[in-house]
Amino acid sequence: MNRPLQTVTVAEAATNRLRDSLFAGHFKSGEEIKDTHIADEYGIARPTARIAVQHLVNEGMLVREPGYSARVRTFDPAQVRDIFRVRKLIELDAVRAVKASGVALDGVRRAVDDLAGLGDDLDWARIAEADAAFHKSVVDAGGSSRLSAYFEGITKEIRLLLALPKEHYGRGSSPFEEHEELFLLLAGDATMKQLEKAWTYHLDESCDFLVRRLSA
Structure with a gap:
């Protein structure tokens, strides 16, 4: 049975593009x-641009003080x-649950395969997206469902944090190797x-790296 395509409004499309x-x-x-900059850049009306910006303010990606443009x-x-x-x-709770239940890890395996499929691709956005998908698959x-929903909320914050530095992944020579190691331990x-x-080491290393970059 064919599934109809989801209709996306102009404001939703602008929100997704800005995100x-x-x-x-x-x-x-x-x-x-600036709302005006987004409107000009995306070729949309300023009120629509403002809606898109406000959506990301609500998500915690942007902040806006009264009377000022978002930042x-x-x-x-x-x-x-x-x-x-x-x-x-959240992740350690999920890991314990997975290990105790012996649940199938098909989704996690696919996420690892997606990381492997990046090869030598240095597109940071794709790397960060695949990284987030791996951890989300473990939590799922x-x-x-509640922890998955909570994790979805902080994943956006983590993605924004990961967009700051573009040369992470310290233990292995690639993000694939580092996450495959975790998968093999889990499976x-x-x-x-x-x-x-x-x-814990994997998460602490990421946290410490970001803290050092911010402190510098």
């Missing part, structure tokens, strides 16, 4: 995002640590202690 631009690192932290959200080290604190709680495999016979240690 993708933020995730791709096209804007600097704290950079001003790209900035982060300080304490905020980064808090984001990763929540992220670690954990079987809690294999590693003990819970070994799995939690590896997962």
Whole structure:
């Protein structure tokens, strides 16, 4: 049975395009995002542009003080640590649930394959998207719709954080190798202690890297 294409309004399309631009690192932290600029750039009416900008304000990607244009959200080290604190709680809970239930990991395997498919592709937006998809697939495999919904909320913050530096992934020579290692531990016979240690190291390394960059 054919499924009809989802109708997307102009405001939704502009929101998606602007969000993708933020995730791709096209804007600097704290950079001003004027409604008039978005309207001109996207060829849309200013009220529509304002709706798109406000959507991203509501998502926490942008901030807007009364009477001023929106700006790209900035982060300080304490905020980064808090984001990763929540992220670690959710992901480790999912990892424990997956290991205890023995649930099929087809979605996680596909996410790893997508990372492998990047090859030597240096398109940072695609790398960050594949990274986020891997971690989301693990959380989804954990079987809690509420935790998946919470994780979806902070994933956007993490994507925006990842758009700041463009040379991460320190343990392996590629993002694929680093995440494949985690997948093999999750799917294999590693003990819970070994799995939690590896997962915690992975997340702590990412957090520490971002904190160092922000502090610098």
